[in-house]
Amino acid sequence: MNARPPSAMPxxxxxxxxxxxxxxxxxxxxxxxxxxxxxTRHDHGQEVESEGxxxxxxxxxxxxxxxxxxxxxxxxxxxxVASKVVYGYEVLVLCFGGLGIALAVATSTFHxxxxxxxxxxxxxxxxxxxxSADQWFGAAYRGQHxxxxxxxDASP
Numbered sequence: 001m002n003a004r005p006p007s008a009m010p011x012x013x014x015x016x017x018x019x020x021x022x023x024x025x026x027x028x029x030x031x032x033x034x035x036x037x038x039x040t041r042h043d044h045g046q047e048v049e050s051e052g053x054x055x056x057x058x059x060x061x062x063x064x065x066x067x068x069x070x071x072x073x074x075x076x077x078x079x080x081v082a083s084k085v086v087y088g089y090e091v092l093v094l095c096f097g098g099l100g101i102a103l104a105v106a107t108s109t110f111h112x113x114x115x116x117x118x119x120x121x122x123x124x125x126x127x128x129x130x131x132s133a134d135q136w137f138g139a140a141y142r143g144q145h146x147x148x149x150x151x152x153d154a155s156p
Contacts, residue, residue, distance in 0.1 A: 031061035
């Protein structure tokens with residue numbers, strides 16, 4: 001394809017960025033919520049089962065929020081690695097989300113809101129695999145930030 005690389009960020013990439021920021025905020029909130037619940041229980045003299053695992057999940061949630069925010073900053077620099085990191089993260093979220101939904105259905109605890117947590121990563125994967133996103137990140141990867149060089153004339 002000989003089209004010039006887009007100079008403005010495509011709408012699909014902007015939508016992807018918005019979804020990534022929502023996920024980062026949700027992930028940070030989950031981490032804060034888990035830590036807050038553990039601390040509240042300690043303040044009331046209650047024992048917390050599997051506290052180490054819960055704290056690990058909370059800190060992992062914080063780490064994922066930071067990773068998503070850092071990757072989103074690199075979207076503006078058209079860093080191909082940022083899109084690949086986010087895509088890999090979303091695929092993992094889709095896999096674990098699918099397992100969670102299957103487990104919820106099997107144990108009759110399924111709630112339709114669980115599909116939202118499954119749809120958001122799916123939308124991000126779709127947006128990152130669109131042609132406009134591929135052109136946006138691919139052009140930078142191929143070193144085509146500026147317009148392509150003029151072709152020399154074949155005539156003498």
